[in-house]
Amino acid sequence: MAAGVGLVTGRRAPERRVPLARPSFGEEEERLLCEALRSGWVTQGPRVAEFEERFAAAVGARKAVAVSSGTAALFLALHALGIGAGDEVIVPALTFIATTNSVVHTGAAPVLVDVDPRTYNLDPEQAAAAVTPRTRALLVVHQLGLPADLDALQKLADRHGLVVVEDSACAVGSRYKARPIGSSGNLNCFSFHPRKVLVTGEGGMITTDDAELAARLRRLRHQGMSVSDLERHRADRVIIEEYPEVGYNFRLSDLHAAVGLGQLAKLGNLVSKRRTLAARYNAAFADLESLVPPWVPADVEPNYQSYVVRLRGADRVFRNGVLDAMRARGVATRRGLMAVHTEPAYRGARTAGSLRHTEEADEQTIALPMYADLLNEDQDYVIRQLGELLTEARS
DSSP, rough: OOOOSSSSSOOOOOOBBBBSSOOOHHHHHHHHHHHHHHHHSSSSHHHHHHHHHHHHHHTOOOOEEESHHHHHHHHHHHTTTTTTTTTTEEESSSSHHHHHHHHHHHTTTTEEEOOOOOSBBBBBHHHHOOTTTTTTEEEEEEEOOOOOHHHHHHHHHHHHHHEEEEEOTOTTOEEEEEEEOOOSSSSSEEEEOOOOOOOOOOOOEEEESHHHHHHHHHTBTTTOSOOHHHHHOOOOSSOOOOOOOOOOOOOOOOOHHHHHHHHTTTTHHHHHHHHHHHHHHHHHHHTTTEEEOOOOTEEOOOSSEEEEEEETTTOOOHHHHHHHHHHHHBBEESOOBBGGGGSSGGGEEEEEEHHHHHHHHHEEEEEEEETTTTTHHHHHHHHHHHHHHHHHOOO
């Protein structure tokens, strides 16, 4: 596909402005947040505990541990499993940089592996070829909210005695073989960033079925403290805390948790709206030969945290031209996915095998506006503008 020369020229002021993403907040989140403010307890406290309990139930896990971000969740999960210096962790090369950063922060080395070209998730065969005696873990990303091939990757991990940590940052509300993401028994790490489905502003969650591990994660998030502030407050005697190990300041505040409780109550509705919007996009793009809509395996149910399309045969120059042209028409878009090994921070990272599919996806994908409150008329505008651009490019 030719470079996108001239795609932006000759445009008047856009008819509409459509953001890429927008949180869906309402009166319930406002009410819960005000209650938290008025309570005087605004740091980690009773609302965090309630949020953890309800989140665990929602995703089918025994325990949930709230933290300050999805990146903090990934780091703590790896750290708590003993991943550190001298270890290797297999990571998809196509992922947000936070995934690999979390490995580096433990002292371990990420090994970047290619992805399945249809799902953009970690390719089990490529991952198998990357295993060495130093490999300790598979860091499995559910890319864009589309569940990865968990059964195949778990079999690989079991065969080599590896642990599996799931980067579920984008995947709350998604299902793999009718099971919610978060219910596998592995450590699952979620994010509540504003571009995610469930939004608290900042924040993250780790889920697990191991009660002892959950207790340790709670200590680690709060400087290694042996007993939480909430437990000390509720006790009928003075408790002097101890610090049995070095910890971190990765607490989530009750203010964030209050918003999270309001969001969690409508999670099903948020996901349902996104799936409806995705179906509208799919129908509109079905006959557009130059564009490839998302591919979804029969045994998974994505939450459509993002809606990413692929410009068939495009190069980076053309893709970036489309991004600029859509911006000029009032539509916010982004590159769909990133190849970590092409970023300056990771150009010396170890890679395993060809990363052709990763590099093609990095060059050709575009994220279109996707959020629960996206109006049909705004979505139709996005569809029309992209269709016009691609038609112009072919002429």
